[in-house]
Amino acid sequence: MKREPITGVGLGLRRPHVEQVALAEPGVPFWELAPENLMGDGGREAELTRAIVARTPVVSHGLSLSVGGFDPFEANYLDQLGAFLLASGSPWHSEHLCFSTIDGATTHELLPLPFTRASARHTAARARELKHRLPVPFLLENVTYYSELGAKEMEEAQFITEVLEGADVGWLLDVNNVYVNSLNFGFDPFAWFEGMPLHRVAQLHVAGHDRFGDLVVDTHGATVVPPVVELMRFVLSRIGRPVPVLLERDNAIPPLAQLLAERAALQEAYDLALAAHV
Amino acid sequence: MSEAAEELLLIQRCFADLVLEPGAEAFEADPATFAADRGLGPLHQEAFHRFKDRLLFYRDSVRGALWEPMDRYLPLLQAILEEAEAWEDCQAAFLATRTVASPFYRDVAPTFLGWLAASGWGQDRWPYLLQLAHFELVKELVEHALPGETPAGLQPVPGPRARVVLAAPTQVLAYTFRVHEATFEHPEPEPGPCHLLASRGSDGYVRWRVLTEATAALLVRGQEAPIDEVMEALGLEDLPATLAFLEDLQALGAILGFQ
Numbered sequence: 001m002k003r004e005p006i007t008g009v010g011l012g013l014r015r016p017h018v019e020q021v022a023l024a025e026p027g028v029p030f031w032e033l034a035p036e037n038l039m040g041d042g043g044r045e046a047e048l049t050r051a052i053v054a055r056t057p058v059v060s061h062g063l064s065l066s067v068g069g070f071d072p073f074e075a076n077y078l079d080q081l082g083a084f085l086l087a088s089g090s091p092w093h094s095e096h097l098c099f100s101t102i103d104g105a106t107t108h109e110l111l112p113l114p115f116t117r118a119s120a121r122h123t124a125a126r127a128r129e130l131k132h133r134l135p136v137p138f139l140l141e142n143v144t145y146y147s148e149l150g151a152k153e154m155e156e157a158q159f160i161t162e163v164l165e166g167a168d169v170g171w172l173l174d175v176n177n178v179y180v181n182s183l184n185f186g187f188d189p190f191a192w193f194e195g196m197p198l199h200r201v202a203q204l205h206v207a208g209h210d211r212f213g214d215l216v217v218d219t220h221g222a223t224v225v226p227p228v229v230e231l232m233r234f235v236l237s238r239i240g241r242p243v244p245v246l247l248e249r250d251n252a253i254p255p256l257a258q259l260l261a262e263r264a265a266l267q268e269a270y271d272l273a274l275a276a277h278v
Numbered sequence: 279m280s281e282a283a284e285e286l287l288l289i290q291r292c293f294a295d296l297v298l299e300p301g302a303e304a305f306e307a308d309p310a311t312f313a314a315d316r317g318l319g320p321l322h323q324e325a326f327h328r329f330k331d332r333l334l335f336y337r338d339s340v341r342g343a344l345w346e347p348m349d350r351y352l353p354l355l356q357a358i359l360e361e362a363e364a365w366e367d368c369q370a371a372f373l374a375t376r377t378v379a380s381p382f383y384r385d386v387a388p389t390f391l392g393w394l395a396a397s398g399w400g401q402d403r404w405p406y407l408l409q410l411a412h413f414e415l416v417k418e419l420v421e422h423a424l425p426g427e428t429p430a431g432l433q434p435v436p437g438p439r440a441r442v443v444l445a446a447p448t449q450v451l452a453y454t455f456r457v458h459e460a461t462f463e464h465p466e467p468e469p470g471p472c473h474l475l476a477s478r479g480s481d482g483y484v485r486w487r488v489l490t491e492a493t494a495a496l497l498v499r500g501q502e503a504p505i506d507e508v509m510e511a512l513g514l515e516d517l518p519a520t521l522a523f524l525e526d527l528q529a530l531g532a533i534l535g536f537q
Contacts, residue, residue: 044482064381105376118282147332151321
């Protein structure tokens, strides 16, 4: 399935909005969805979602491959995922730079990886394997982490760079995750991008977060705050390409109209950032 | 596996123990010893000590993510076990087995059901627990079942020599407790046979119908043998009424057709 390059600001397709989106396309340039939520699923919502996927550009964003883990990738699952990717026309498949399964048990959570050379090598090798086994380009997303896991040998930025370069894969750059990490670990998020492989960025994520005591958590349950929009504009102007931006919202999901208004405001910021670059 | 990779795996396993083991007392008392007991060296022990509270945040987060489907889909079970202050024990026992293996989040609750069946947890005290959990989950399973293949030569109207072909989402259920009569006011079901039909209509919504033992058997055995033969075996005599009943279920979407 050949489609025009995806650009602009898209939305995550979420259950409460499926019926409404299926009835009338609200002018969102693309939708992002988790293939795990649609593969093998039946019923009305699944059928409506498939109809949306068939008529609208989508990007695929996975949750469960446990790229930094040790459990072997299941051939049957990768076959199903590959078929979904081809059928949906997603230009790529992205996953999180984390681990989520261990010794056959899955946690359904994005767990941090140790920032060590061995961890970077191991994860890069696994990402390289996925790149070869999936029918579309593979991207890795930087995650929020609330704790270092074990003794670190490098900073997160270097770890991400070593994995991306070692695997030779694209980068789904989550701007909110950088911002949340900067709050939790006390660094300058703008300076963080110095030396990062921005040429690998294929997509951005923005989202809202919440503070619980002294910890800021990437909840995807609030409106995107102005500093994250500012960081998005900064990154876009540094990249200088109209890479698509995805507004994530997974908790405290508001009515679609409210999300569309937030998307429109982000689109304005997106257009301004790219216009300024030209 | 290289020594460095083995160390990496030990770190991940140590973390998994922290988030999935029933209690966190050992970690809370001394994170460094917790890490040392799992083969990690002094530098890693120090890191586990330094990030103690943040690592415990992950414990809550993982346990919440894995248990959320039970909170959502099993409200009556939750009401009973919370009343007995056993809901958290149930959670701890389930998570400790580490049986959630599917990459699909929708499989978590069915995995719990499988664990409940295999382990027998709590069923000496609450003998209806498994049946109630099954009943509570069936709606979600029927709602999200794949439609399945439509066999060739299917007829919309039954004849005496036809066999019944159920729609893939349809479930014919038999319980020994009257789980369908449980409510939040009276969540504990009374003992007594109960036969139910759960099916999905063309609008996607799940519909329930209470069956007699004979009609439930007709729907099950009528998939393997002609309707008239099954009727005879079950002592059912009114063929027109039986065929009308089956036709009605076909119109509801519970029956795909007749072969």
